[in-house]
Amino acid sequence: MKQFFNPITNFYHKLSFWAKILILIVILLIVVVTFKKNDKKQEGYQQNDVFEFKSGTDIYDDFYSSIYDQLVFSNIKDNYEIGKIIEKTQPTSESIILDVGCGTGHHVAALEAQHIPAVGIDISSSMIKQAKEYYPDYNFVQGDVLKAMQFRANSFTHILCMYFTLYYFPDKLTFFKNCMYWLKSGGALVIHVVDRDMFDPVIPPANPLLLLSGQRYADKRITESKVTFDDFIYKSNFDLPEGSDTAKFIEKFTNRKTGKPFRRNEHVLYMESEDRILTLAREVGFIMQGEIDMIKSGYEYQKLFILVKPS
Template sequence: MNNLLKSTFKPFKAITSTYKKTSTWGKVLFFVILIMIACSMFNKKKEGFEQTKNFMFKSGTDIYDDFYSDIYDFLVFSDVKDDYEVGEIINSTKPTQESIILDIGSGTGHHVGLLNKKGYKTVGLDKSQSMIKKAKENYPEYDFVQGDAMNAMQFQPNSFTHITCLYFTIYYIKDKTLFFNNCMKWLMPGGSLVVHIVDRDMFDPILPPANPLVMLTPQRYAKQRITNSTITFDDFKYNANFDLNPDKNSATFVEKFQNKNDGKTFRKQEHNMYMETEPDILSMAKTAGFIIKGKIDLIKSGYEYQYLYLFQKPA
């Protein structure tokens, strides 16, 4: 034990001896160096604390804040898809100048904008205040409402001739039976409901800017399903991964945002999706009283194994 103490304190004795022999300026320099070392250690600890404090994890509707609404279009927007969808909806459901259309999950407002520009009165509904704000920035002349399609009192009965629910919105709805019942209530007799539904096992989960093959899915050339998207922004790197759990009829879509400089993740968000099979969703619609009128394949717009299902409320 004595030997251990001697070996431990020996370096300190050497430093003390050297310190006593140095000049006054040497002693000042010694203290300056000690202070700099202490400050450096403090700053490192402080920096680590700030990195942890600034890290964000978001899920549910909290995901759709100002930050995400500002980059949302870059991640998912496709004018080719939107134009094709709107054209097919018009051709298949035959709206008129007297039609009133509700777009559930209107996001940044592009479907609402396209339909209104073609002369069909359309209102957007979204749960996120930030997305509503962005939609109004994009289309200040059109109507957007912050609200919840799960609230049966959101609109009066028989308010709309058409309702649309596009781009995976249906999969963020846990109680789809309630969704279909509310749509049945809000539609006028003979009204149309258009819902985006996918083949959950086959559709391509890669985001458009991460797909190197324009208008083609790389899934055709991959041995295993590709579920990861990597995108580089000016200030950060983005990575997302889709994970399907067919046994639980659920999926997660996890997004990570990393600083370019140090590679540290400053934001992570998890989308929880309720992904029943096509037949199960169609069964829910029929139970609510809807008639299945048709199915539009979105492959012509580059979205394979994705469809617009056309439902009608009995006249």
């Protein structure tokens, strides 16, 4: 053993002072990276040891916020939405846009990249934490948009309510009233609305056709998703009973290594018809200005409606 180490020792002693320092730094980095990898693995297994059932706002905890983008993020969709919203509503550097249900903050970042001031709000503190980690220079707040005192009157030129956020509100009338209160005169509210019977509920990573919906080629509507990630297997199913306005989106997570289920999420979506949603908006005084069809971004039977507060 001594004979093995002697050449290494002699080589090390012949090195310059700075070369020795560099070698020590490299060794230290290797140790730190190895430790972090092992620590992350242990954390993941600990999280999967106990089965968890989550519903309502409890779904959006640290675990779900950390994997959220893997499940639903689409750069193509986001860029298309923001591009069309800017084209149709003409915000400027003097505008101030509120993004309701901002999630991990990508819409806010896309607006700020165009020098349009934006604020993101989400009821989940974990989502806000994730958004701030991604975009520390932008403005995100944790709060409840069903409370009128969340913001002052006439605070925003635009309010966005994107990607199914509207369907988490059982009381949409209150939401529309609050938006009317927070918007400046002539301000725009943009809401994401789907054809509940026709839209594709398969999550992006489970759709191999990318910009084409697999629903077009299926005899029966596909409602299930299955995706295998590095550490877990994900399954989901969308269920809207015939004649009902209430849908459930069930997500199941299974530890890939052990094969044991470790989590189930139950999302409840309040999916009134498109006509009913727009009627509620008109009841509080909004005027329809236009609509944006999402089909060009690969999201068929989905639209953004632009509603305006009268001047």
